[in-house]
Amino acid sequence: MSELIDHTLRAGWTPSGAAAAPLSTRALRWLRDRIGTPEETTPAVPASLLDVPESALAEQARADLAGAVGDQHVLTAVAARLGRAGGLSYSDLIRRRDGGDFAVPDAVVLPADADEVQRVVDLCVQHDLAVVPFGGGTSVVGGVSALRGDKSAVIALDLTRLNRMLSVDPVSRIAVLEAGVRAPEAEALLAGHGLTLGHFPQSYERATIGGFAATRSAGQASSGYGRFESMVDGVRLATPVGDWKLGVAPASAAGPDLRQLAVGSEGALGVITEVALRVRPAPTAHRYEAWVLDGWQAGAEAVRALAQHRALADVTRLSDVDETEVQFELSGALKARALQTFLRGKGIIEPCLLILGWEAQSSGELKRRRAATLRGLDGVRAVRLGRKVGESWRTHRFAGPRQRDTLLDLGICVETLETAAHWSKLGDLRTAVRSAVVRAIGADRKAPIVMCHISHAYETGASLYFTVLASRDPEDPLGQWQRAKAAASEAIAEHGTITHHHAVGTDHLPWLTGEIGAIGISVLAAAKRAVDPTGILNPGKLIPDARQG
Template sequence: MCHTVAVTRARWTTETVPLPPHALAWLTQRVGLGEPFSEVSVSAPPSTLSADAFTALEAVCAVSADDEDRLGRAGGLSYLDLLRRRGHGEPAVPDAVVTPGSPDEVVEVLKVCVEHDVAVVPFGGGTSVVGGVEALRGSKAAVVALDVSGLASLVSVDPVSRVAVLQAGLTGPEAEKLLEEHGFTLGHVPQSFERATIGGFAATRSAGQASSGYGRFEDMVESVRVATPVGEWVAGTAPASAAGPDLKQLVLGSEGVFGVITEVSVRVRPRPYGPRYEGFVVDGWEAGVALVRTLAQDGVLADITRLSDADETEVALEMAGEKAALLRKYLRFRRVSQPCLVILGWECRSRSATMSSLSGHKVVRLGRSMGASWLHGRFNGPRQRDALLDAGVCVETLETAAHWSRVSEVRSAVRAALVAELGNPVVMCHVSHAYETGASLYFTVLVPRDLEDPVGQWGRAKAVASEVVSSLGTITHHHAVGVDHAPWLEREIGSVGVSVLRAVKQRVDPTGILNPGKLI
């Protein structure tokens, strides 16, 4: 049977983790608090799935039209999703939840859905922050969420080639636990690791925190097995190939509009022996960008390479409480006027190579305790988001990537657009992933929630920021397109690009049942 993802999915965890008093005091003074949400109960509209379709699906696998199961798959985890679950805006609720238990059952479910003209939303961990799992029905009378949690096995491991085949519904921790038994790791740890799935990583071209060492998720994929309405499709056979364009890259990032990924064959690596994480401080954003660029262009990035701007560093220090006072004093003594925190972590790459390249830059070493503290809190963001929402704060993130020559321009332009739209928000930024030619920028925004129109408040802010990033960089470095970035896709890939994607969709999903309203 279906298992519910969480009772309402309005929170990341059911345990309330309140903000410490010093953090709350800082927040009140700098951001201002809004009003906590009043308790609302969100209900599911009646299911419109026909009895015939339900019976046909039931003949294939577990299917549920229970309200709780349906509400559990009504959207992802963007700020707007969370607002909907707190009574602001209408959540799109699927008419049923199907949970196939094998790749063959997924193929059968799609056949039934074609026959009964029912829309299908592939649902992994439901951590999309761009509307990717909104249960939109398009022109169809009914929509089902296809929950892949029943596909949760390690299919095979080839220790000689270091290749493992993982089913799509495995969450990050589940996949790592299974691989650990064979001495391997995938090394893919995004901040949503605890809930997101292998299929979701592939469908969104996810990037983990250690992407500089292990690569982005698409770099790890050897092949994908996909169920489409016209049959099964396996793309990718060898470590490298010149057999025409790489079709697996069409599936990676396809966000469930071409098919349901059921299995992913991935490159794995031996588990790291003695990983090491350290903190550093540089004086000012530009110095930090120059440092990370040097590491990237010298080919000596640490596996985890992360540079916070002065605002993000300031907030991190405020959140650290009393310990921060000592650190500030030390940094003043070292004549650092605009501290920007750098976290470097080595799991599979050489530390000495990074360190020798660092020697040409002015950096203050904070040592392993700062690295340990980052490691300890690496998944805290979503929990703190619960606490911030409870305090009446609008908190959301956005991300992009740009060439090195434009990285600082993008940061300034996004900040300016958000400040112009939101008044006096806190806008924090960090480089989260670095490449030879450029880097990604990840922004976190805090502002008191507009009590009258919280949906419009963030909708407008997101639109102005998207205008900026679409003119200077990519509309998304790793969050994917979903519903939220779709209006800007053509600007990025051009009308020919959009028509190529539409043509592929027409070929593999001729009646358009798969994930309506997403990507294209």
């Protein structure tokens, strides 16, 4: 597995040998009509042409690390280091495809368990090495960039050998998983006990339990199973000041909930090594179906009603008109023109696709929960498209990253960004982000597609997830996106959170102070100094340099 990852993370998501997600000629023509024809395709430069610096890891440090984890688990070969050279944001991929400027770790260290991770961390303190915890490598915010801060060398601490389930308590419904367990592996391990975690983010195929915890991940079924932080019952971290375990009860008033400090700590307050997770019986029945509502505002109101009646389907996902159009045009699941005519006949002028999915322990429970959801939609103008479209969404729900690879090859600028806000601000927020991105990108080319969906709804508000498709600026592809991202982030900071489930990393750092205040930053910096006095842990991410804090 780790070999596979080594070779494939550089250029994109799709594992070598795995099926690509090609666009049909028709879909491609439609897309080019909308955003303009990209001027050049951009296949990835072969790795052999990249100028990767020699490893700066000192021989003694290498020897000590090899002593801790075994010689074969300290990798300094170029392929291994390139495979952990940052995450999977558009900017990461552009840099690595074009052979641009990006940081490469000096070594990849693969410990076997929590104790070995602690030993590696201790050695990194001793040798003053920066440590970037590395799980699935799917960060889209620079969270796993191999920054060395003020250290002479940086290691990627690859956690994928921590791939076991350590215990299951079926009575309390808690499973303890090691941090490097990937989501599909977690589901397979739990399935052996008739259990599920129910965490299905788009990064599902690659991302790990530790990464979910470190970044406050939210899966597509978060309405049913909760955000990842709500699943975390306990957590264990390897820190420069020692092993740290948290979580002894389902709820507590023993001071602040420090689990919620560990969750979201992005490798800057410790390396998460084990997570105790609330699990549920694996569903025995499911049903996914598609509806079309009329217009974004009515659709958002309908989702709000479901959330506030606590009648959300486990998966509740509302696309705006633009995203609905793109889904119909690109998916090929339905004949887009015929569908539009059909919907107009039903009085739907601005079709907004709503995917509803329920997972249940019995058909009776499924029926009752579905009925509750549909009662919540009473009085909403809605046309049912049925199960075929719903199940098609379910089948392809992890295909997005592969499709992005295809679009990258075609010379398209494709990236996502996301936020959450209170219901009363959601409409303005969406409008503001769309205009900001269109203005930033559209100056001297065709307007980009800026499409949006709600995929996580709460009683007090919801997330907004934007996908941007634009004709790439071949002269300055990074600058093109960075300007759009900055403009969007300014708009977001006005109305909501800078990130609902992508985390801070490097990319959102400039907006964190606005969100948690200078006092919040100083509290994070103080916590970091307490657990990481020499600042070896994931420098440059989440927390500004602690010694300046």
